[in-house]
Amino acid sequence: MLKMTHISKVFRTDVVETHALRDFSLHVAEGEFVTVTGPSGCGKTTFLNIAGLLETASGGQYLLDGEDVSSLNDFQRARMRNQKIGFIFQSFNLMPDLNLFDNVDVPLRYRGVNAAERKVRVERALDAVGLLSRKKHLPAQLSGGQQQRVAIARALVGEPRFLLADEPTGNLDSNTAEGVMELLHEINNNGTTIIMVTHDVVLASRSARNIQILDGRIIDDRRAQPKAA
Amino acid sequence: MEFGPILRSLLRNKLGVLLIALQIAFTMTVTVNAVYIIDQRSERMARPSGLDEANIFHLSSVGYGNNFNESVVSTEDLALIKALPGVLDATVMNAIPVSGSGSSTGVGLEPDRPETSVQTAMYTADENVLNTLGLNLVAGRPFTSNDVRRGARDMDRTQSTAILTTALAERIFPGEGMQAIGRTIYNPGGGAIEIVGLVERLQTPWAESSFIEQSMIIPEVVNDGSTLYMVRTAPGERDRLMMEVEELLAAQGHERILRNNRSFEETRENSYRLDSVMATILYVVIGTLMFITAMGIVGLAVFSINRRRKQIGTRRALGATRPAILRYFLLENLLISGSGVVLGALLTLAFNMFLVQTFDMPRIDWFYAPVGMLVLIILGQLAALAPAAKASGIAPAMATRSV
Numbered sequence: 001m002l003k004m005t006h007i008s009k010v011f012r013t014d015v016v017e018t019h020a021l022r023d024f025s026l027h028v029a030e031g032e033f034v035t036v037t038g039p040s041g042c043g044k045t046t047f048l049n050i051a052g053l054l055e056t057a058s059g060g061q062y063l064l065d066g067e068d069v070s071s072l073n074d075f076q077r078a079r080m081r082n083q084k085i086g087f088i089f090q091s092f093n094l095m096p097d098l099n100l101f102d103n104v105d106v107p108l109r110y111r112g113v114n115a116a117e118r119k120v121r122v123e124r125a126l127d128a129v130g131l132l133s134r135k136k137h138l139p140a141q142l143s144g145g146q147q148q149r150v151a152i153a154r155a156l157v158g159e160p161r162f163l164l165a166d167e168p169t170g171n172l173d174s175n176t177a178e179g180v181m182e183l184l185h186e187i188n189n190n191g192t193t194i195i196m197v198t199h200d201v202v203l204a205s206r207s208a209r210n211i212q213i214l215d216g217r218i219i220d221d222r223r224a225q226p227k228a229a
Numbered sequence: 230m231e232f233g234p235i236l237r238s239l240l241r242n243k244l245g246v247l248l249i250a251l252q253i254a255f256t257m258t259v260t261v262n263a264v265y266i267i268d269q270r271s272e273r274m275a276r277p278s279g280l281d282e283a284n285i286f287h288l289s290s291v292g293y294g295n296n297f298n299e300s301v302v303s304t305e306d307l308a309l310i311k312a313l314p315g316v317l318d319a320t321v322m323n324a325i326p327v328s329g330s331g332s333s334t335g336v337g338l339e340p341d342r343p344e345t346s347v348q349t350a351m352y353t354a355d356e357n358v359l360n361t362l363g364l365n366l367v368a369g370r371p372f373t374s375n376d377v378r379r380g381a382r383d384m385d386r387t388q389s390t391a392i393l394t395t396a397l398a399e400r401i402f403p404g405e406g407m408q409a410i411g412r413t414i415y416n417p418g419g420g421a422i423e424i425v426g427l428v429e430r431l432q433t434p435w436a437e438s439s440f441i442e443q444s445m446i447i448p449e450v451v452n453d454g455s456t457l458y459m460v461r462t463a464p465g466e467r468d469r470l471m472m473e474v475e476e477l478l479a480a481q482g483h484e485r486i487l488r489n490n491r492s493f494e495e496t497r498e499n500s501y502r503l504d505s506v507m508a509t510i511l512y513v514v515i516g517t518l519m520f521i522t523a524m525g526i527v528g529l530a531v532f533s534i535n536r537r538r539k540q541i542g543t544r545r546a547l548g549a550t551r552p553a554i555l556r557y558f559l560l561e562n563l564l565i566s567g568s569g570v571v572l573g574a575l576l577t578l579a580f581n582m583f584l585v586q587t588f589d590m591p592r593i594d595w596f597y598a599p600v601g602m603l604v605l606i607i608l609g610q611l612a613a614l615a616p617a618a619k620a621s622g623i624a625p626a627m628a629t630r631s632v
Contacts, residue, residue: 045629054546054626075550081625082548093543093628097238109231110548138241154547166629 001162001193002028002051007060009046009216020046021216024060028195030161033188035204036197038213044197045166047213051195052085052164053077065161082110086155086192090167092147094139100126100150101135107158125153129183145176152183156192163187165196169203177203235561246565249529253569253605256522258576261601262584263511265593270504276441278326278497279394279430281363284317284464285493286471287325290456294484299452300379302483306458309481310474315466320361321450322457323353324434325493327500331434336401336445340419347400348440349393350433353449354459359392359428361461367395369410369426376425376448389447392426396442422447436500467492522605523612526566530558530616541620542627551621558617559610566609570602577601 009021020043028034038044049055050062053069062069065084072080087093094103104125108118126132129149131142139147148168155163165184169177181203188194196207204210212220239246290306292299303321310319324331335346356372358364369392376390391414399406401414409424416422422445431444462470475490498505534541541554549557581593 049626049629052546054624054629078545078548078550078553078625081546087543087546087628089543089628091631093539093546095238095540095543097241098234099237102234102237105234106544107547109234110544110550110553158548 001030001032001065002026002195003061003063004051005061005063007050007057007062009043009050009055010058019216021050021057024216024218026211026218026221028193030193031188031191032209033185033194033207034196034209034211035207036195036211036213037199037201037204042213043216044213046216048164048166048195048197052087053081078110082107082158084161086158086160086163088148088151088155088163088165088168090170092139092144092151092171094147094150094154096139099136099138100131100142100153103139103150104154104157107154111158121157122153125157126150128156129153143176144172145179148172148176148180149183152180152187156187161193163192163194165194167198168196169198169200181206231557231560232564235557236564239561239564245529245533246568249525250565250569250572252522252525253566253609254573254576256518257570257573257601257605258580259518260515260604261573261577261597262580262593263515264601265581265597266590267508267511269591270508273436274501274504276432277430278432278493279362279364279428280326280493281461282493282497284462284467285362286460286462286467286474286491287493287496288458288460288471288474288478288490289488290458290478290485291488292454292483292485297484299454299456300450302481302485303450303452303456303458305481306456306478309477310458310460313470313473313477315463315470316474317461317463318357318361319458319460320354320357322358322459323451324350325457325459325496326362326432326434326444327436328434328496329436329500333433334445335417336397336414336422338401338414340415340421346415346417347397348443349397350435350438350440350444352431352444352446353451354446355450356448358446358448358459359426361459362431363461364431365429366392367427367429368407369424371426372446372448377450378448379450380452389420389422389449390425391422391448392428392446393424394431394442394444395427395429397445398424398427400440400443519608523608526562526609526612527616529565530562530613531619533561534558534616534620538623538627539630541623542625542630545623545625546628554621554623555617558620559613562609562613562617563606566606569609570605573605574598574602 004024004026007021007024008019011018011020024047036044036047050057069077069080101122104122105118108121123132126135129152131146131149131153139150142150169180172180184194198204209223211218292302307319307321310316332351333348334351335348337346339345355377356374359366359371372392393409395406398409402409407427409427412424414422414424430442433441433444435441460470460474471490471492475487478487544554577598584590585592
């Protein structure tokens with residue numbers, strides 16, 4: 001599904017050069033649920049940005065769904081993000097002036113889906129996160145947990161094969177976070193590959209695979225032991 | 230297209246949108262009415278006088294000595310002027326078209342009934358007037374030397390001939406103007422005037438006049454102390470001959486002053502100077518308003534984009550291409566400008582009605598409002614283009630940044 005080989009990312013200014021990722025190699029198979037942990041500034045977000053085609057790598061090779069993305073132009077990368085990747089952000093990143101329906105509708109509009117089909121898919125996605133009845137509400141009228149559910153509905157509405165979550169529970173209390181995690185595991189059980197960046201070691205420990213990053217390198221790649229039958 | 234979500238989003242942020250829409254509406258109202266006024270003034274300034282304007286100049290001679298005989302001198306002067314190479318013809322007149330100064334009278338179909346008369350400018354000149362001014366005779370004949378009376382002015386009860394403009398003839402004989410040759414009209418004193426010719430056009434001396442196309446030429450040379458020479462030259466000879474004629478007449482040594490040696494074009498330009506200045510002022514007002522409105526649109530767009538950088542990054546992350554972001558902001562501007570110009574169209578018509586009722590201006594032509602709307606929409610799109618292009622350059626990684 002995702003294969004990074006010797007990926008590097010360097011940020012340069014006039015006076016300083018920062019190596020955010022160094023010799024970063026990772027293979028994530030289809031259907032996996034991978035958590036990524038590490039201290040602040042270790043390169044987690046940079047990894048997420050490159051994996052989600054939000055930024056380009058400085059070096060190395062990145063194959064997404066078998067396609068080498070290094071050679072894609074900006075337009076092609078946008079198309080691939082729209083069609084193959086779903087994003088969940090720590091601060092939800094909902095459009096405050098749009099109601100829930102219009103928020104969830106955004107990726108489908110960029111895909112050029114017709115209005116009738118969009119309506120069906122948006123309502124199905126909102127129903128899946130339990131918020132269909134509030135589709136005309138604005139994000140500000142919802143709790144944090146509900147807003148994150150809307151963001152999840154928006155990420156899922158395009159039926160992506162690959163979901164990237166950046167601290168999805170970072171702004172939620174523990175009970176709400178638990179609900180969001182259950183939802184993500186349910187999505188993963190339905191076959192969607194998930195990579196989730198988190199600070200929460202407890203949540204990370206519950207995933208089938210956890211990667212630890214330090215100074216732009218993978219220092220640990222641990223898979224949970226399958227439970228005995 | 231994201232018409233629906235953008236509209237709903239704008240409706241939730243009414244104040245900024247309303248202010249810029251009002252600014253656009255105000256700009257459109259002032260601009261369209263100002264352009265209409267400019268167009269009207271330009272039309273006035275562009276009206277043909279009927280003269281061969283580029284090749285005519287005039288010069289006045291005012292005698293002051295006891296030995297000065299105006300009649301003799303003017304005859305001599307005309308002979309001298311006509312003898313100069315490059316001079317096509319010359320005449321003596323009482324007034325210059327659109328110069329601001331001249332004579333008017335009333336003419337009617339019945340004697341001693343001035344209340345039924347039609348107002349007209351009255352020019353007096355000798356038999357060379359048509360050729361000198363370059364007037365287009367469309368019916369009848371030009372004056373002959375036998376038509377011309379010379380001396381002091383006292384014509385009210387005297388039989389005379391006249392050449393009229395077609396506009397005046399049509400006004401006196403509605404529907405039969407072109408058949409006016411040979412018919413008789415009467416001046417306010419009851420003097421009979423036989424119409425011998427019609428010219429296509431000869432404007433009155435007053436540019437502001439409501440009867441500017443109604444003129445009459447009487448074949449008469451009046452000696453009243455001041456002689457106005459009109460001279461027509463071959464193309465390209467005017468400026469040279471203006472100097473030569475003045476030098477030639479001055480060299481005759483008569484006790485007189487030569488003054489107002491001007492081309493007809495200069496005289497006409499002076500008459501329309503107020504129109505020209507007003508048009509310039511209105512252009513400046515329009516330009517300033519357009520600039521301020523464009524800056525307002527840019528300001529609102531930049532503010533709106535800076536406020537939504539993370540949203541734009543999120544849209545990019547969710548699959549928006551750069552052209553999609555560009556389209557989004559241009560469409561948003563189109564909706565704001567669109568509401569502004571619709572309001573502006575209503576205000577334009579209301580303001581025009583006010584001008585019509587207060588200043589007796591003509592009603593605005595129907596196409597000014599839609600053209601104004603189109604111009605303001607284009608202005609809005611051009612003003613929003615640079616900020617929208619900047620917005621489309623926001624990186625998708627902005628979505629994951631803590632800003």
